[in-house]
Amino acid sequence: MTEFWLSAGLLLLAALAFLLLPLLRGHRRQQAEQDRTALNVALYEERVAELTAQQAAGVLDLDQLTNGRDEAARELLADTERDDGERQGHLGKVVPLLAALLVPAMALGLYLHFGAADKVELTQEFAKAPQSMEEMTARLERVVQAQPDSAEGLYFLGRAYMAEQRPADAAKAYERAVALAGRQPELLGQWAQALYFAADKQWNAQVQALTDEALKADPREVTSLGLRGIAAFEGERYQEAIDFWSRLLAQLPEGDASRAALQGGIDRAAEKLKASGGKLAVAARLKVRVELAAALKDKVRPDDTVFIFARASDGPPMPLAAKRVTVAQLPIEVELSDADAMMPQMKLSDFAEVQLVARVSRAGQPTRGEWKAQSAPLANGTQATQRLTIDSPDS
The missing domain is CATH 1.25.40.10 (Tetratricopeptide repeat domain)
Structure with missing residues (x-):
């Protein structure tokens, strides 16, 4: 905060300079104008005295004396009005001084009320490691x-x-x-x-x-x-624990430090399930390699979305397990399992026969797109890697 208040003080001094320097210059200018006015009055009085002496000596008659006095008075009035016009362009001493005092006071009050001194301090604090x-x-x-x-x-x-x-x-x-x-x-x-x-x-x-x-x-x-x-x-619902943790494990990247601990939890749950006389359900797994037909490479964009999913051959049309990639990642080989289930109550292992689908969707919608490929119905326990080549318009 020291740097902040130092900067604010420098800015305040600059602002005061704009207010006070003209005031000081104006004061000097006003003093010069007052001196000039006094000189004009003295000259007027001297001129009148000179005209009076000339009239007494018989040089001027009464009309000439009167005309001379009037001319001297007009000159004095003209000089005085010119000086007043120049002074009207200035604020005087009081207003600038009040402004110099009130502006910083008001600025500080508004800043403390509406400003962000606490946020500035927090920003500086977070710049240092805790x-x-x-x-x-x-x-x-x-x-x-x-x-x-x-x-x-x-x-x-x-x-x-x-x-x-x-x-x-x-x-x-x-x-x-x-x-x-x-x-x-x-x-x-x-x-x-x-x-x-x-x-x-x-x-x-x-x-x-x-x-x-x-x-x-x-x-x-x-x-x-x-x-x-x-x-x-x-x-003690060990199979349920295995299912949830397997879905979580499928999302962790290889090399993630959490994978070992999570797999250890799955293994302990499996041991306890067997020790309690339960039977471990084998999760369905399908491997599929997805490619893009050469004829479509100029018709798609690298960032177009590709959905790879399995759905029941005879059942609800929604995906049972799905993965999302992009055209730029093709060709790609993925594994679909219960860990990729869209809903816990609808898993790949719940349906004996499924169908694999790969769809290119520029809009990012899994239910519709521009191009697709699909497999024939197959058992959910099929071990061989399936191949899908995206080459057909998505009707």
Whole structure:
């Protein structure tokens, strides 16, 4: 803040210079005008005395004396009016001085009322790395206090509270963020997670409703998938935990540090399922290689969307499992499984026979596009890699 106030002080001095320097110059000019007026009056009096002496000596008669006095008076009046006209272009001393005092005072008052001194200070503070998690949380609290309508600030404050094992505070922050930013799946998932841990890992209707809403809007919402897996594992619903965690695992890139821990959770759930006498359901997996026909390469754009999905041969038309890529990524080989399910209650393994489809959609709509390819019906457990060549108009 020192740099800020120093800069403000320099700007204030510059502003005062514009006000006070003309005042000082005007004062000197006014003094010169007063001296000139006094000189004119003295000259007038001297001229009148000279005319009177000439009349007494018989040089001038009474009419000539009168005419001489009138001429001298007109000259004095003309000089005086000219000086007054010049002075009318100035403000005098009082107004500029008042302006010099009131302008900075008013500016400071308006700045403190409407300005952003606290935000300037926060910006400078965030330029330095925090020394601890507590310091980072304190900064974020000040950000939220300065910008109470910032959903981003509330989101990051919630994350900081979770890192400090303060889930109840995090839940309040996420609730406010949802109220400001809308019911976005990611925010709903974070809110549900905070509520779950704030309730000492007790599942309740609100957590269930929030995760249901998040996964309905985005079946791949990672926080909700992980949370539902945890809740299922704690409730000894091991197959359900495996299903949720497998869907989450499919979204993590290779090399992600979370993959090993997540796979370990899946393995533990599988062991407990077998130990309890349950049978591990084998998830359906299909491998497919998608290519673009040479004749279409000049008719598509690199950023056009390509949807690759499996749908039931005899059942609802909606995709059971899907992936989204672009034309620039073709040719590409992908794997579709229960982890790619669009809805938890409709998985690839729930239908014995499925059909593979690849569709180019410039508008990014999975249900319609410009070009497509589709396979013949096949078993959901087919091991061989299937090949699709996009070459047909999408009717």
